Amino acid sequence: MTSMTISGAVAHERQSEVHISARRARARRSAWIWFGRILVAVIVIGGWQWFTSAGWVDKFFFGQPSAIWDSLVHLFTVGTAFGTIWENLGVTAQEAFLGFLLGTLAGVVVGILFGSNKYLATVFGPYIKALNSVPRIVLGSIFIVAFGLGVFPKVLLAAVLVFFVVFFNAFQGVREADQNLIANVRVLGASPLQVARHVTIPSAMTWIIASLHTAFGFAIIGALVGEVLGAQHGIGLIISQAQGNFDPNTVFAAMVIMAVITLGAEYLLTLLERRLLKWRPPSRSEAQAI
Template identity: 40%
Template sequence: MTTGPLRIASTTTWWQRNHRWVTVWGLRAGVLITALIAWQLLSGPVLDPLFVSSPGGILDRLGEWITDGTLAEHAWTTIKEIVLGFAVGALAGALLAYLVAPIRTIWQVLDPFLMALYSIPKVALAPLFIVWFGIGVQMKVLLAAVSVFFLVFLNTAAGVRDVDRGLIDAVRLMGGTRRDIALKVTLPASMTGLLTGLHVAIPYALIGAVIGELVASNRGLGYLISDASARFDTDGVFATLVVLSAFAALLNLLVNLLGARANRWKPLDD
């Protein structure tokens, strides 16, 4: 009489599988709610609402902007600038890193020049970009793209240069071509550096677009911040910052989902 392999049925419950996720999100919600309640209670009796606003005032301002269409008009302008700038900067930075970083001589030649350009404060480029491209959407997109480009390039290049040379030599010994090495070794092994660059670049895409709008624009969330601050409307300033923070969180979530799919080949942590 033969018997098959003994199979042990899984008895883990939904809570056992998801308790860490639920706990983390529960604590996050608790911290946020506690901070908002404290802010609302202190605004007025302790803190001057003229300077610190309040959650209630911010909600009122958002409600006004949603009702009259102000938020949709200006948010859509900034979202286009951020998304286009992030996409252009990330794509250019990643492609250049994969082309330059594997070739040691070219990397050594270009490295000091790229670091010098990276060190330039991006806000200092805004006046020059206005001269070159005007005050339209193109200027904000390119300013956001430049802010993103160097972060993605440097992090991706670091990942490419840290690829195990033993893996590359092994693929070559098995008759692998340059294309095989690039797609089956370099790309997967450097994915962590690329994703790190994308994560770090998200706020800089927002910063680049908003700086361009603050310097010269009559549309966008940066313009709303400038206009509200000129009128001492702290509710409007904080409301705009909330919208920008929400969009940054959404971009970060999308990058996390991309990272989860790109890193499926990695072993799970114990």
């Protein structure tokens, strides 16, 4: 009994050492990753500032990091002719978020429906491809003309961009479902709704969740493009106005703001993905994810 107790204690100690070593390795890897990221940012921003200050790059066209910072400070302290930066940011965020939700919902429903029904996929396939080939800026112009300068046309444009990203992933996810498993479930008497709930949708969920990372970026693009084409408020309007005034620093400042918003949304989507797909064993690509 004593020898067994000693062996158990030794095994437990070794296991603890392995866990501690693994944590230290992860901490070192994380530190090196952040070091690399900060180093890249310092090199790019520092080089940009140096080249523009030396006159090797024309800051009239490409801006300058120090001037971009001044533009950011001005936007957050003084605001714009269209209201405070928070008001404009709220409008753009609202358009992107609503477009993201609407496009995701439509893409999931239609993608699963078409993926589960070969007849519908065959009939509507050419129309889906034709609509996907229409230039988005043309759609944005049509929506602006049809629905005015309000929020709705930007939401609609963002939803269209999101829809196709989510639709094709949901469609492919359903098609990748195990057909033998589906056949066995049907033999056991499962209804089409039960097959979709317990087999098809879980199979497509990985594809759908993965598409959301790209889809939110497209929602931001849709909202900004719509605002550039015509709006009363929004970050896109600030970009359009700065472009007309030959002010690249404000354009870059607005881009920085939207990049921060997008990175925040990406982080939240990553947390959502880990929570919804916690049953799935992590892959090598996920273990090395950015």
